[in-house]
Amino acid sequence: MKNLKYLFVGIVFGLALTKGEAISWYRIQEMFLFQSFHMYGIFMTAVPIGALSILLIRRLKLRSLNGEEIEVPKKNYHHGVIIGGLIFGFGWALTGACPGPLYAQIGAGYTVTIATFVAAILGTWTYALLQPYLPD
Amino acid sequence: MEIVYKPWPWYVAGPVIGLTVPVLLLLGNKKLGISSTLRQLCAVCFPAKLPLLNYDWKKDVWNLYLVAGVLIGGFVGGKLFANPEPIDISVDTTDYLKSFGLSDPTGLMPAELFNWSSLTTLKGFLLMIVGGFMVGFGTRYARGCTSGHGILGLSALQWPSLLATISFFAGGILFSHFVLPLILSL
Numbered sequence: 001m002k003n004l005k006y007l008f009v010g011i012v013f014g015l016a017l018t019k020g021e022a023i024s025w026y027r028i029q030e031m032f033l034f035q036s037f038h039m040y041g042i043f044m045t046a047v048p049i050g051a052l053s054i055l056l057i058r059r060l061k062l063r064s065l066n067g068e069e070i071e072v073p074k075k076n077y078h079h080g081v082i083i084g085g086l087i088f089g090f091g092w093a094l095t096g097a098c099p100g101p102l103y104a105q106i107g108a109g110y111t112v113t114i115a116t117f118v119a120a121i122l123g124t125w126t127y128a129l130l131q132p133y134l135p136d
Numbered sequence: 137m138e139i140v141y142k143p144w145p146w147y148v149a150g151p152v153i154g155l156t157v158p159v160l161l162l163l164g165n166k167k168l169g170i171s172s173t174l175r176q177l178c179a180v181c182f183p184a185k186l187p188l189l190n191y192d193w194k195k196d197v198w199n200l201y202l203v204a205g206v207l208i209g210g211f212v213g214g215k216l217f218a219n220p221e222p223i224d225i226s227v228d229t230t231d232y233l234k235s236f237g238l239s240d241p242t243g244l245m246p247a248e249l250f251n252w253s254s255l256t257t258l259k260g261f262l263l264m265i266v267g268g269f270m271v272g273f274g275t276r277y278a279r280g281c282t283s284g285h286g287i288l289g290l291s292a293l294q295w296p297s298l299l300a301t302i303s304f305f306a307g308g309i310l311f312s313h314f315v316l317p318l319i320l321s322l
Contacts, residue, residue: 003201006201006202006205007201007205009202009205010201010203010205010207010209011205011208011212012152012156012209013153013202013205014206014210014213015212015213016144016152016153017206017209018209018212018213018214019144019213020144020150020152020153022149023214023244024245025244026223026225026241026246027225029229029312030226032305032308032311032312033229033312035225035226036225041147041150042150042153043287044150045147045150045151045154046150046153046287047154047286047287047291048154049150049154049155049157050156050157050292051291053154053155053291054157054291062162064161064162064163065162065163065164066164068164068165069165070161070165072292073288073289073292074292075280075285075289075292075294075296075297075300077296080277080279081279081280081300081303082299082300083277083278083303084274084275084276084277084279084303085278085302085304086303086304087270087273087274087278088271088273088281088303088304089274089305089307089308089311090267090310090315091269091271091273091274092304092308093267093309093310093311093315095264095267098271098282098283099170099271099281099283100170100283102268103203103207103210104206104207104210104213104214105244106207106210107207107208107209107215108210108211108213108215108218109211109215110214110244111252112264113250115264115265116264116271118268119264119265119266120174121174121177121178122272123273123274124171124174124273124275125178125186126272127272127277128175128178128188128189131186131187131188132187
């Protein structure tokens, strides 16, 4: 079961999202209304720690456990990062959840999030359907 | 033992979330990105010959293990060891939500809005179904969400991810300030 280790990473990630209240609709509103530092604090510690560790991995030329050379993720620009990004932001404000928290909310017993989750799957599928007709 | 029920301050949760990036890279050269699993589940369930959904999703099966873990993490943190206290949001937000009749901030989301019976009301439909649809549509259009662009992309100093993250926040700020009040007043 070589994939089992990712289950454990997911558990810790999900626990941090949940206990950090990043899956809370209240915290998301508070963030977008600029009424608390909490969520910004999460981003402002998560990103530098991610950045610093990528820098270290690069400097030390570390390899992954399976001996692969670690390639640093490249994200290319396309107009979708702005158009899609805005649409996602609209949905984030309404649901109070981005994709990770959707899973965590369901796990936390908010079963109605299953409906939100199915709607998100439907949204992804609809994008796949309309992709040829939308500006990239 | 009380500590296991307590929420984590941002300076604990943030670093743990950030460390997911190198842990995944070191374990197997994997890239954090949760919204990919929405695409993956579409590809598994109904690919319908759509180009975006016909790819080798089995190659990324690790990511399904990861989100199964996120679900378990949500159960452990939000159910098994749920914080019994009302959520400690700012007074401004509490007062603001109270003005819309949301006066019971226990748990992680307002039960008055997010429950099965409100799904059939216009308010609930807009919040959960239309909102959820936009989350799925928008993240795929942007090819990433808060994790892939906001955490991983920014950590890797990718400027398109910065544009994406700015757009996520611009959209959210716009809707929280101007559209949500209209929906909550329904």
